[in-house]
Amino acid sequence: MSLAWFPSIRSTNLLPGIRDSGDEIDVSKRRIRRITASSQPLPVPFNLLLFFCKLTFPSLSMSDQSSSAGASSSNCTTEDADALRRNRILSTKLYFDVPPSKAPIIYSTSYDISFLGIEKLHPFDSSKWGRICGFLIENGVLEKTRIVEPLEATKDDLLVVHSKSYLDSLKSSLNVSIITEVPPVALFPNCLVQNKVLYPFRKQVGGTILAAKLAKERGSAINVGGGFHHCSADRGGGFCAYADISLCIHYAFVRLNISRVMIIDLDAHQGNGHEKDFSRDRRVYILDMYNPYIYPLDYEARKYIDQSVEVPSGTATEEYLIKLDEALEVAGNAFDPELVIYNAGTDILDGDPLGRLKISPHGVTIRDEKVFKFARDKNIPLVMLTSGGYMKSSARVIADSITNLSNKSLITMGGT
Numbered sequence: 001m002s003l004a005w006f007p008s009i010r011s012t013n014l015l016p017g018i019r020d021s022g023d024e025i026d027v028s029k030r031r032i033r034r035i036t037a038s039s040q041p042l043p044v045p046f047n048l049l050l051f052f053c054k055l056t057f058p059s060l061s062m063s064d065q066s067s068s069a070g071a072s073s074s075n076c077t078t079e080d081a082d083a084l085r086r087n088r089i090l091s092t093k094l095y096f097d098v099p100p101s102k103a104p105i106i107y108s109t110s111y112d113i114s115f116l117g118i119e120k121l122h123p124f125d126s127s128k129w130g131r132i133c134g135f136l137i138e139n140g141v142l143e144k145t146r147i148v149e150p151l152e153a154t155k156d157d158l159l160v161v162h163s164k165s166y167l168d169s170l171k172s173s174l175n176v177s178i179i180t181e182v183p184p185v186a187l188f189p190n191c192l193v194q195n196k197v198l199y200p201f202r203k204q205v206g207g208t209i210l211a212a213k214l215a216k217e218r219g220s221a222i223n224v225g226g227g228f229h230h231c232s233a234d235r236g237g238g239f240c241a242y243a244d245i246s247l248c249i250h251y252a253f254v255r256l257n258i259s260r261v262m263i264i265d266l267d268a269h270q271g272n273g274h275e276k277d278f279s280r281d282r283r284v285y286i287l288d289m290y291n292p293y294i295y296p297l298d299y300e301a302r303k304y305i306d307q308s309v310e311v312p313s314g315t316a317t318e319e320y321l322i323k324l325d326e327a328l329e330v331a332g333n334a335f336d337p338e339l340v341i342y343n344a345g346t347d348i349l350d351g352d353p354l355g356r357l358k359i360s361p362h363g364v365t366i367r368d369e370k371v372f373k374f375a376r377d378k379n380i381p382l383v384m385l386t387s388g389g390y391m392k393s394s395a396r397v398i399a400d401s402i403t404n405l406s407n408k409s410l411i412t413m414g415g416t
Ligand SMILES: [Zn+2]
Pocket: 001, 002, 267, 268, 269, 345, 347, 388, 389
């Protein structure tokens, strides 16, 4: 995930001297990658922007340092916070029953972002999600009436992971503009920003959470959106305002009787949000395959990746797929999950200005097929999220890959 309104941040390596010099150790069958870089300075232009923001809006807080996931009151004990979280999860409306006549494909027209036309000024395809479904219908693998429409994640739903102060910080349009990396958003009243930007995201979060329930029932499910892997409990960034992956996992723990989850994050960017949220949680195993020389350069979060596979700029299809084969074999031997969350970003595509990898469209199809086979062979439910990758060609590539998954019976579109 991540966007390009600040091309200078994304298109050049502003921190060329910073490299990890980590070593790998085995701890109780879990491979822990240790990164010894001590700190991660923000790119200079971003620091300047933050400085300007703080000068102009001194009350603005991008993160809540005092919060912990799910605890909305600093007076809460850990037990209170756990009980509150559990109650919120048990009382959610997001986990509704999906009739068998529906396909395990989750999407709402609300996912697509239109913002008074300014989205057209940006190369980012803000209607990617709808176009994916359009191509699936065109390909003959999906009927419109079989698409599952999720509910919007409410404030109570979001508080399962997020702090109240973080959610409150989204009432600042400037803050949302920084998180989404779309500066013009700062100029609009927050009610408009809530309606046009954050509401679509909250619908996508509802889709990710529901996808785990559907995957458990059907074997696999795809949320045609979500995958906001740069957002953690108390900090957004890189176009990610809500931590849908962390939320999805916490709901699955409580509602699906699941105690071990594997995140397979194959977006081109390192997924620092879920890495921070599950930093000390041994129920979650993270395999992250990413370009180490691009955003977010989050060296602290890298410490929490169980299996780190670096694919430097310029990596081509064949080499990428060999590395993926090796990685999946290692992951399968290291951890025995009851649910796989697959973050299937398409910013690995050749030509993507942010990912800087050189994977062909067919390579993306093969990649997705390998991950689905990995889960199916072990009989593990799989949730796929579309995550980053916003070239105009991305929607077609994703739809063709899902079509291939359907043709090979790796996902059952169902319907009676
Ligand atoms: Zn990405």
